[in-house]
Amino acid sequence: MDLPFVREAVKNLFSRSSCDMYPLKPSEAAEQYRGRIEYDPTKCINCHFCERVCAGGAISVVEVPVEEGTQITRTFDLSTCTFCNTCADFCNTHAIKLTKDYHMIGLKEGDLLVSGTFVKVAKKKPVPPPAEAKPEEKAAPAIKPRDDGKPVQDPSKCVYCGICAKKCLGEALTVDRKEKLWKLDEDKCVSCGTCEEVCPKKAIIM
Amino acid sequence: MFKNLITESTAKSPWLFHINSGSCNGCDIELVAVLTPRYDAERFGFKLAGSPRHADIVVVSGPLTQQSLPRTLRAISQVPEPRCIVTIGSCPQSGNVFKGSYSVMAPLSKYVHVDVAIAGCTPKPEAIMDGLVQATEILKEKRKAWLEAKKNGLKDGPKAETEQEVPAAEDIPASGEEVQQ
Ligand code: SF4
Ligand code: SF4
Ligand code: SF4
Numbered sequence A: 001m002d003l004p005f006v007r008e009a010v011k012n013l014f015s016r017s018s019c020d021m022y023p024l025k026p027s028e029a030a031e032q033y034r035g036r037i038e039y040d041p042t043k044c045i046n047c048h049f050c051e052r053v054c055a056g057g058a059i060s061v062v063e064v065p066v067e068e069g070t071q072i073t074r075t076f077d078l079s080t081c082t083f084c085n086t087c088a089d090f091c092n093t094h095a096i097k098l099t100k101d102y103h104m105i106g107l108k109e110g111d112l113l114v115s116g117t118f119v120k121v122a123k124k125k126p127v128p129p130p131a132e133a134k135p136e137e138k139a140a141p142a143i144k145p146r147d148d149g150k151p152v153q154d155p156s157k158c159v160y161c162g163i164c165a166k167k168c169l170g171e172a173l174t175v176d177r178k179e180k181l182w183k184l185d186e187d188k189c190v191s192c193g194t195c196e197e198v199c200p201k202k203a204i205i206m
Numbered sequence B: 001m002f003k004n005l006i007t008e009s010t011a012k013s014p015w016l017f018h019i020n021s022g023s024c025n026g027c028d029i030e031l032v033a034v035l036t037p038r039y040d041a042e043r044f045g046f047k048l049a050g051s052p053r054h055a056d057i058v059v060v061s062g063p064l065t066q067q068s069l070p071r072t073l074r075a076i077s078q079v080p081e082p083r084c085i086v087t088i089g090s091c092p093q094s095g096n097v098f099k100g101s102y103s104v105m106a107p108l109s110k111y112v113h114v115d116v117a118i119a120g121c122t123p124k125p126e127a128i129m130d131g132l133v134q135a136t137e138i139l140k141e142k143r144k145a146w147l148e149a150k151k152n153g154l155k156d157g158p159k160a161e162t163e164q165e166v167p168a169a170e171d172i173p174a175s176g177e178e179v180q181q
C-alpha cells in the first residue's frame, strides 16, 4: 500500500514550527511600512497643505490667538487615517513622517490621536501700540491684480512655502524661504494660473 | 463543580465572531492571517465561531453601510453577555475615506460601546493580535463583574455605565434623513 505524505508528515513532526511566536518575539514591520504618524511642530509652517490633500479628513487644526502670535495645534486622527502618506509627501518642510510603529490600539477616546502644538510668531505686527500712527498704510497692502494676467503675490499672506515655485510649469517663480523672496520671471510665465490654484494661503492673485 | 470548570475554560478560550459590514476585505484578510499557522492566534485560544451565539468577542470590520448596520447590530445583540466588541481598521471607527457618504453609517461607537479599537488601514496581523489580547483582558474583567453580580442575585448581570443598549433596527435613522436635514 502506498501511503502518501508519510515522509512529509514524519519530517514535519520534528522540524521547527512555522509560527512566528509574535508577542514573545517582537516583529518589525517591513521597509517602507506606513504606521503611526509622527508630527514635528517645530518644522511646521502652518501652510495647511496637509489638510487640503487628506482624503479622509483626518487632520484638524485649532488656532488660538496668544500674545506672541497664534498658537497652532494640529491633530492627526489615526482612526480616520488611511496611512496613504499623501500628507507627508506634500509637506514641504518634512514635518510629517509615517513611522514603522504599528501598535495602534485604542482603549479609550484620545488614544489614537497624534497632535503637536507650536506658536507661530506674528511678523510685522505693530508690537507697541502706535497703531493709530499709520492708518493709511494698513489699507495699502490690498494688492490689485495685474492687467496682463500674470500673478501677483500678497506678502502679508505668503508664508514662502515654495509650493507655487515647485508647481510652476514654466519655472517662472523663485521662492526663498530664508530671504523671504518671491520673484516672478515675467518672460517665462505663461499665465496658466497653477500657482494661484496651489497656493495654500491664497496669497497669489491673478 | 461543572460550572466552575466551564467558567475557567471559557476564560481561556474566547471565541471570535467576525462581522464584515462592508469592508474592502483588507481587514478581513488580515484577520484570517492571524489565524494561520504563521501568526497562530489559536495559541491564545481564539477560534472563529460560526454563530454569534457562541462567541465572546465580536470583531467588526468595514464602514457600516446602511444595509449592513441593522444586521450588524442584530448580530451583536445576539452575542451573550459578557461580550467584548473589537473594531478592526479605520472604517468602523470613523468611516475612513467613505466618511460623509449617504450610505455609510460609521462610527460604530455611535450605536454600541466599543471596547478595543485597532487602528490601521489595514492593521498588521501583529497589531490585531495585540488588540485581541487586550480584549481578552477586558473580557476577564467583565466576566468577573458578571459572576459577582450573579452571586448577588442580579440575573441580567451588571449594567455598567459604559454598557449601552443595542438599539433596535427600526430605531436607527436612515442616513438619508441625516444628510438632507
Ligand atoms: S503640510 Fe507640513 S508645513 Fe504645511 S501645515 Fe501641514 S505639517 Fe505644517
Ligand atoms: S496619511 Fe493620508 S489619510 Fe492619513 S493623515 Fe496623511 S493624508 Fe490623511
Ligand atoms: S505665494 Fe507661493 S510661497 Fe507664498 S504661500 Fe503661496 S504657494 Fe507658498
Ligand code: SF4
Pocket: B022, B023, B024, B025, B026, B027, B061, B062, B063, B088, B089, B090, B091, B092, B096, B120, B121, B122
Ligand atoms: S480600514 Fe482600510 S483595509 Fe480595513 S476595511 Fe476599511 S478601507 Fe479596507
